[in-house]
Structure formats: C-alpha cells, structure tokens
Amino acid sequence: MLLLMLGAMLVLMRQLEQPETAAFLNRIFSSPAEPAAPGEGEAPAEPDARTDVAARREPRPPVPEDGPWAAVEDNAMFLDAEHEAWFLLWAQAKRYTPEELNRQAIAEVTYAQLVNQPDVYRAQAVRVRGRIVRESLKRAPKNDLGIREYHQLVLAPIGGGDWPVIVYALNLPPGFPRGDGLQEDVALTGLFFKNWSSPDGEGMGLFPVLVARSFNWHAPQAAPIAKTGGADLTGVRIGAGAALLAAIGFIVWVARQTRRPRTAEEASPDFQSLSSDP
Numbered sequence: 614m615l616l617l618m619l620g621a622m623l624v625l626m627r628q629l630e631q632p633e634t635a636a637f638l639n640r641i642f643s644s645p646a647e648p649a650a651p652g653e654g655e656a657p658a659e660p661d662a663r664t665d666v667a668a669r670r671e672p673r674p675p676v677p678e679d680g681p682w683a684a685v686e687d688n689a690m691f692l693d694a695e696h697e698a699w700f701l702l703w704a705q706a707k708r709y710t711p712e713e714l715n716r717q718a719i720a721e722v723t724y725a726q727l728v729n730q731p732d733v734y735r736a737q738a739v740r741v742r743g744r745i746v747r748e749s750l751k752r753a754p755k756n757d758l759g760i761r762e763y764h765q766l767v768l769a770p771i772g773g774g775d776w777p778v779i780v781y782a783l784n785l786p787p788g789f790p791r792g793d794g795l796q797e798d799v800a801l802t803g804l805f806f807k808n809w810s811s812p813d814g815e816g817m818g819l820f821p822v823l824v825a826r827s828f829n830w831h832a833p834q835a836a837p838i839a840k841t842g843g844a845d846l847t848g849v850r851i852g853a854g855a856a857l858l859a860a861i862g863f864i865v866w867v868a869r870q871t872r873r874p875r876t877a878e879e880a881s882p883d884f885q886s887l888s889s890d891p
Contacts, residue, residue: 687731687808688819699806700756702736702824706804707758707783711829714738714802724774727805727821734805741778741823742800743770748791751781763824768799776818779809786830801828 681697691699709717717738727734747767753760766780780803790797803823810817 682735685735685807688810690810695807696754696756700758700760702804702806703756703758703760705736706824706826709738709826711802711825711827714804714825715740715829718802721800723772724770724776724778724821725772727778728774728808728819731805731808731821735807737805738802739805739823740800740802741768741770741780743768743778743798744795745769745780745797745799746777746795747793748785748789748795768801776813776820779820779822780828781822781824782827783825784827786827788832789830797830799828799830801825801830803828 681695681701684692684694685698686692686695706714715738718740719734719737721740721742722734727739745766745768749765750762751765752762760783764782764785766782768778768780770778780801782803785791803825806822806824809820809822811820812818
C-alpha cells in the first residue's frame, strides 16, 4: 500500500510540473479579473469606408423655401419670376466639371422620380441615362454670369416616361453631333431645376429640366479593318458575294411575309414642337 501511495505521489508531482496543469490550477484558485472599463485596452475602431466617403462629399445645402426658389413652379411653363433661381442654379453648375458633378450626384433617377418628387431633387445633382435625340442652341436671357447661349438636349430616358428629359449644357463634348435625328446613348449628371410643362402635339407635355456645364461622351469607335495577305482571294470573294446575295434575298422574302402597318403606339415621338427660351 505504501509503495502504491509513493508511486501515485511521484506521478502527481510530475503532472504538476506540466504548464497546462499549472495554468488550470491558476484559473481555479486566482480571483476573477475586474472587467476593463469601456475603451480601455481596445484598439481604436477603423472608420467605416462608406462613412468616410460621405464625409468627403461636399455637403449640399437645402433649397430655401423663401427667396428666389419660392417662385419656382412645377408643372408650369417657364415664368419670368423664375429667372433669378434659374441663374442661381447656373452659377452652381458652372463650378463643376462633369467628373466633379458625378461625385455630387445623389443617385441615378428615372423620369417618374423627377416628375413625382420634384421637391426632393430640387437643385440637387442627379444622374439620368438615356438617348439624346435632338440638340439645338438657345439664347439665354440677360444675366450677370456672362451666359449668352446654351445647348438644349432632348433625352429619351431609360425606364420609360410619357415625355423626355430636357438637359441644358453650356458646352458639348468634343465631336458631339448636333441637330435633329440623333441617336447618342449617354449617362449624364445635371442639377434639377423643375418640371416644365409645354405644348406637345394636341396636349401639354411634362419635361423634367436639368442644367450642367457639360457631360461625358465618347464617340463610337469604328471596327478596325483586318489586313489580308498577298494570297489570291478571288475564290473567297466570289463565295462571299454569293452568300451575301442569298442572305439579302432571304431577308427580303421574310420582310414581305411579315410586313404590317405601324400603329400609333409604335410611332416615334415627335419632338419638333419642343422649344424653350427661359
């Protein structure tokens, strides 16, 4: 029995020498640590990236409810009383390049959002996407900003709408086409002024109006022409010509079989009656 007790004692002494056993006994017999005070021993939290971006964005002052902006009336034609607010917005637009204005944009908006919530977007930078179908040059009223004329752009918005969005720009991008019958897809940012009501056909149209110093646009690049070697390609050309003639004949036959008159809903909108000289 004594030998057994002596052997057990030796085993216990060896076990106590193990680090795991010492740590276990220390946790049992030591007093519990006091909770650290809030903020003590903690690394400072990293700033939220989204909050950091918002902090760097230039604050947009709210539009005052009195003064020149009180004269702005939605769903109406341009009024003489709105000229002061009109050029206050132009003074703001002249300070921003397209890239700077893009950074100020609230979001990409639709025609319906501008028409239904004009007070939310008044004098704010908003991004619209669509196809510019017409450009014309308009003379500006007398003002202290030195603005003599600006370009009026008719933009058919993506997402639908009964009528287009009207964008006024001081400058066009280099190489941008002018006149009627345009088909230029753009995503541009402008400052929202009001919903302008103007005669359109037999009724009155409702057109959200944006202003901008300019906008980004890149001319479409033509596909490069592949260079061929000096081998005789006469047979290839004859075969390609025959295939092209066969394809044209097939297309003509299909068109004749499926031709039908266009309905009023399918007709392109008429923008010829749009004009503005605010």
